[in-house]
Amino acid sequence: MPQQLRKITVVGATGGGIGSWILKGALEAGHTVSVVTRLESDTSSIPPGVAAIHRAAYDDVAAVTALLKGQDVLVLAIGFMAMKAVQGHLITAAAAAGVPWVVPTEYGSQTVVTDPLELLNPIFAGKAAFRKQIEELGVAGWIGVVNNPWTEFSLRRGAPAFGIDIAARKATLYDGGNTKLNTTTYPKVGRTLAAVLALPDAELAKYRNAWLHASSFHVSQRDLLASVLKATGESESGWVVEERSAEEVVAEAAKEPFDSRLLYATVARAGYGGDYNDKVVDYAALGIEQEDLDAVVKSVVDEIRSAPPPSA
Numbered sequence: 080m081p082q083q084l085r086k087i088t089v090v091g092a093t094g095g096g097i098g099s100w101i102l103k104g105a106l107e108a109g110h111t112v113s114v115v116t117r118l119e120s121d122t123s124s125i126p127p128g129v130a131a132i133h134r135a136a137y138d139d140v141a142a143v144t145a146l147l148k149g150q151d152v153l154v155l156a157i158g159f160m161a162m163k164a165v166q167g168h169l170i171t172a173a174a175a176a177g178v179p180w181v182v183p184t185e186y187g188s189q190t191v192v193t194d195p196l197e198l199l200n201p202i203f204a205g206k207a208a209f210r211k212q213i214e215e216l217g218v219a220g221w222i223g224v225v226n227n228p229w230t231e232f233s234l235r236r237g238a239p240a241f242g243i244d245i246a247a248r249k250a251t252l253y254d255g256g257n258t259k260l261n262t263t264t265y266p267k268v269g270r271t272l273a274a275v276l277a278l279p280d281a282e283l284a285k286y287r288n289a290w291l292h293a294s295s296f297h298v299s300q301r302d303l304l305a306s307v308l309k310a311t312g313e314s315e316s317g318w319v320v321e322e323r324s325a326e327e328v329v330a331e332a333a334k335e336p337f338d339s340r341l342l343y344a345t346v347a348r349a350g351y352g353g354d355y356n357d358k359v360v361d362y363a364a365l366g367i368e369q370e371d372l373d374a375v376v377k378s379v380v381d382e383i384r385s386a387p388p389p390s391a
């Protein structure tokens with residue numbers, strides 16, 4: 080497919096989170112990539128090849144507008160707790176600068192159809208306001224990246240995430256653990272967005288005010304556990320594996336202010352939106368190769384098992 084490389088500015092690229100992988104993916108794809116970061120941020124992790132590193136207070140709309148003039152895309156990848164306070168100013172600046180595409184901080188799940196969305200509102204509802212803001216400003220189109228739980232991030236988080244605690248050799252499987260869900264690695268999110276942003280105008284137009292579904296793996300909790308056991312050389316008999324009703328876990332987690340099992344148990348529940356395999360972008364057409372689940376899982380297992388035990 081012919082490519083149309085673009086001028087992309089990424090905000091939120093300094094940490095080790097998704098913004099840094101989006102930056103990497105965009106650079107590797109050949110886009111001209113700039114970074115806008117806060118006045119006080121540490122930029123030492125930003126890789127070479129970036130066109131410019133600009134500093135600005137994110138609520139200084141005039142300053143950010145000046146930095147965004149001439150850019151084709153503004154990608155926002157702001158930490159969840161900070162996003163609500165700062166993202167609106169950056170979107171206002173993008174419109175003032177005439178930037179035609181904004182990728183707002185999404186990078187989540189679309190459990191939009193059913194009851195649990197009510198429960199998940201604290202996590203996802205705040206993001207809708209920014210998509211609405213972009214539409215009302217009428218300058219840019221938004222592209223919302225859906226990637227479900229990030230694979231390595233979630234395996235590292237252990238029990239409250241996919242229910243698999245590699246360090247403690249314990250697993251909690253929801254509804255038998257066989258429900259397929261999509262999960263995406265950090266690098267794949269970056270590569271997917273970069274490839275879509277390199278589509279010619281007519282193709283990219285299909286993503287205007289629309290969702291972009293990325294995925295590395297279409298797996299169940301049991302598939303993930305099997306891959307972990309393969310990486311460790313252990314068998315299930317050496318682990319404590321329990322099965323729980325996803326509905327019960329969701330209800331339990333909903334009572335707490337921030338219990339991430341609410342999200343993970345919903346995503347692992349049949350019919351609640353965690354399996355979006357039929358919507359995933361056409362990776363063959365984008366020229367992006369399938370990753371190896373066992374290799375990704377093993378790298379996390381090695382990391383966790385080689386870490387010193389927490390001190391008492």
Ligand SMILES: NC(=O)c1ccc[n+]([C@@H]2O[C@H](COP(=O)([O-])OP(=O)(O)OC[C@H]3O[C@@H](n4cnc5c(N)ncnc54)[C@H](OP(=O)(O)O)[C@@H]3O)[C@@H](O)[C@H]2O)c1
Pocket residue numbers: 090091092093094095096097098115116117120121137156157158159160161162165184185186187188226227228229232233
């Ligand atoms: N799918 C998943 O599994 C998953 C998991 C967690 C989060 N998410 C989503 O992904 C988004 C990004 O998460 P992340 O973990 O990549 O973010 P992160 O690494 O915590 O933060 C990304 C960037 O946000 C900026 N930032 C941090 N604190 C800020 C503050 N107080 N004010 C202004 N900017 C601040 C920083 O960039 P500068 O220093 O350059 O300003 C930072 O590098 C979240 O908002 C959430 O919606 C998805």
